[in-house]
Amino acid sequence: MSIDFSLLQPLGWNNHFHRQLTLEQLDSLRPARVIGVERDIFRIDAGSGPLTATLAGRYRHQHTEAVERPTIGDWVLLAADAPVIVACLARRSLISRRMAGSCEPQAIAANIDVLLIVSGLDAEFNRHRLERYLVLAAQAQVTPLVLLTKADLCADPAPTVTAVRECLPAESAVFAVAAPSDPLMALLAPWLGPGRTLALAGSSGVGKSTIVNNLVGSQQQATGTTRNDAKGRHTTTSRTLVRLADGSCIIDVPGMREVGLAPTEAGVERHFRSVHELALHCRFADCQHQEEPGCALRAALDRGELSADEWAHYCQLLAEQRHNVSVHERRRQERSFSRMTREALKTKRRKRE
Ligand SMILES: Nc1nc2c(ncn2[C@@H]2O[C@H](COP(=O)(O)OP(=O)(O)OP(=O)(O)O)[C@@H](O)[C@H]2O)c(=O)[nH]1
Ligand SMILES: [Mg+2]
Ligand SMILES: [Zn+2]
Structure with a gap:
């Protein structure tokens, strides 16, 4: 064959x-x-x-x-x-999150180049939620891009664009768009191309499927109506990979309610790179950056070189990542131990027979 x-x-x-x-x-x-x-x-x-x-x-x-x-x-x-x-086959990259109600990783999309994070300008911008998505991208080591949709419904998108840009790594970008009508293919051209794969992420109703339809040029994906409480209707119910005319692939996903960090090392450190570099100077390698002596982050806070908000969110996400990694690792060890015990019992039984 x-x-x-x-x-x-x-x-x-x-x-x-x-x-x-x-x-x-x-x-x-x-x-x-x-x-x-x-x-x-x-x-x-x-x-x-x-x-x-x-x-x-x-x-x-x-x-x-x-x-x-x-x-x-x-x-x-x-x-x-x-x-x-x-x-x-072994993956090039994997976007994953913590499965709701456990610390197990849940795969969202594999072998992607770009995570397209979508947020609507019709609702209040949530920086902490955006940072969670950015950590997921950093865990997977893929480029994040942010599309702020519903620019047509927002009097002045500029302050949100600026707030988002402050959170983004250098290679990333943010755009304010009207998802049904703006020329998204041209806008995203630097990140598209034959063999490249983008995955969407964002809450329900922000316009992910509308973006796919815009890129495809037809009503490929069903789109919903926006609820006025901005919670969304969960129109898309399963993940789909759609091929675009230019040879790229884009993955549409259902809206995410929770963005729990996957039990994967280094995403928080990678995303908050400058904070992490400061933290390397803490006296204790496992410093929690709270009341420990010799904490470089507390010192930077006192000098006014680190904002209280950034310190708090870094600490919170780092603690969450460490917790998920350690619980997941313990479960893995328990599972492999019980597998070993089962195998040993089986062998013993076989010998007796
Ligand atoms: N005015 C305006 N409406 C938009 C824009 N983007 C999306 N919409 C509308 O918002 C509604 C929800 O869009 P969808 O594309 O279904 O949202 P989704 O993110 O795929 O939602 P789920 O599948 O539930 O996760 C639809 O009625 C879209 O027409 C935009 O930029 N401007
Ligand atoms: Mg959808
Ligand atoms: Zn510290």
Whole structure:
């Protein structure tokens, strides 16, 4: 069986994935990208349009953590003779968050280049919420971009644009737009292009699907009406990867209610880089930056070089990240210990028989 890689490249296939294939796999399996997930049913594209696939029982058995299961944007390998996913290739990047009610990571989108954070100018701007999204992007090491929609409903977007820009890393940008009508393809051109993947993120009703439709040039995704309490209606209910005419892919997602940090190291440190660099001078490596002696952040606060708000939000997010990482690590160890015990018991039983 020969694979036509030219059909896969517009879907984001590149050397990172190619290198992972063994000669045997090249001979017997087919790569495909996950373009939709609904419970245990996967929509995939192997280059010739959408297909439905299931996950091999063996894969499911060997990968018990939710985040190890294929997610939208993943590259998977299909059995030669059936639409069954038998492997998932190592990811280039993964946007994940803390699963509601636990400290387990939950995958949101894999193998993306840009996280497009969307917020509406019709509601009050929430800097702390934006910073959470920025930490998710920093955890995944992808470029964040911010689109402030509903500029047509806002008398003066400039103060919000300035407030957002202050939170952004240098390589990032913020735009105020009217999502249904502004020429978004031209605006986002520097971040788009063949093989690149963008994922949307933001609350319900902010205009994520409207942005997709604008980029596609048709009503591909259903869009909702805005509730006047700005909570949104949750019009989009599952994640979908949509291909754009210029060869990019964009992932539409349902609105997020909670943006819990994934149990992944270094996102907070990366996002709050200048605060983190100060914190490297604290006397204790595990300084919580509260009342400890020799705390470099408290000293910077006293000198007026660090704002109380930035200090407080850095400390809060760092504590949350550390907590999630340590709980997740403990659970992982407990699970691997109980797996070992089960295996040992099985072996013992087998020997007795
Ligand atoms: N006036 C105006 N309306 C907008 C703009 N962007 C989105 N809307 C409207 O806001 C409503 C919600 O937009 P959607 O695109 O469905 O929002 P969403 O973020 O996909 O929402 P969920 O799927 O629920 O997460 C729709 O009625 C859009 O027409 C904008 O820039 N200006
Ligand atoms: Mg939507
Ligand atoms: Zn400190």
